Amino acid sequence: AAGVIQSPRHLIKEKRETATLKCYPIxxxxxxxxYQQGPGQDPQFLISFYEKMQSDKGSIPDRFSAQQFxxxxxxxxxxxxxxxxxxxxxxxxxxGLAGVxxxxxxxxxxxxxxxVL
Amino acid sequence: KQEVTQIxxxxxxxxxxxxxxxxxxxxxAIYNLxxxxxxxxxxxxxxxxxxxxxxxxxxxxxxxxLDKSSGRSTLYIAASQPGxxxxxxxxxxxxxxxxxxxxxxxxxxxxxx
Numbered sequence: 001a002a003g004v005i006q007s008p009r010h011l012i013k014e015k016r017e018t019a020t021l022k023c024y025p026i027x028x029x030x031x032x033x034x035y036q037q038g039p040g041q042d043p044q045f046l047i048s049f050y051e052k053m054q055s056d057k058g059s060i061p062d063r064f065s066a067q068q069f070x071x072x073x074x075x076x077x078x079x080x081x082x083x084x085x086x087x088x089x090x091x092x093x094x095x096g097l098a099g100v101x102x103x104x105x106x107x108x109x110x111x112x113x114x115x116v117l
Numbered sequence: 118k119q120e121v122t123q124i125x126x127x128x129x130x131x132x133x134x135x136x137x138x139x140x141x142x143x144x145x146a147i148y149n150l151x152x153x154x155x156x157x158x159x160x161x162x163x164x165x166x167x168x169x170x171x172x173x174x175x176x177x178x179x180x181x182x183l184d185k186s187s188g189r190s191t192l193y194i195a196a197s198q199p200g201x202x203x204x205x206x207x208x209x210x211x212x213x214x215x216x217x218x219x220x221x222x223x224x225x226x227x228x229x230x
């Protein structure tokens with residue numbers, strides 16, 4: 001079965017550079033979520049999109065922005081990278097919004113590991 | 118503040134043992150609770166999802182329970198195997214924040230032969 005695809009799997013950047021992560025949800029899933037997991041930390045919710053509109057916002061820095069495109073894939077853009085941005089970035093997808101469509105299981109991708117030097 | 122806490126932080130058991138992982142949450146207005154498995158440096162695999170109206174869910178050797186009144190969930194693993202070694206995270210969606218899963222810090226499990 002198709003899963004959530006994230007690219008790139010690994011990314012190394014210098015401080016103050018820009019990075020873009022991509023997420024391709026499971027076919028027919030219309031909701032995408034982004035999470036950040038720092039070293040030894042639990043995943044923290046960043047932002048989510050439903051039908052190409054932002055549906056919720058968490059602890060996402062102002063230096064980060066994201067959007068969901070017409071084909072439902074999403075991109076997370078990170079600018080002015082800092083050392084503390086080094087983390088595993090997860091994308092998850094679901095069909096519909098949790099709370100609206102009932103039993104809504106989020107399927108997570110394998111993550112994109114960003115290292116900022 | 119909505120928080121999810123897991124104890125113990127780490128657990129080491131011999132193969133074959135039955136074990137219980139604990140998860141507690143501060144807000145009883147829970148929408149659902151999920152248990153995930155994470156292997157080192159890997160993604161999150163959903164194990165079990167319990168809706169707020171349910172008391173437990175079972176999948177193979179795994180059984181998860183939910184007690185909203187006490188703010189607790191447990192993951193029971195029967196007849197543990199070395200392949201069960203991983204970090205187990207519980208995460209909750211609370212009413213009013215359905216799209217935001219709040220994760221616990223995880224329990225790192227090691228099952229030795």
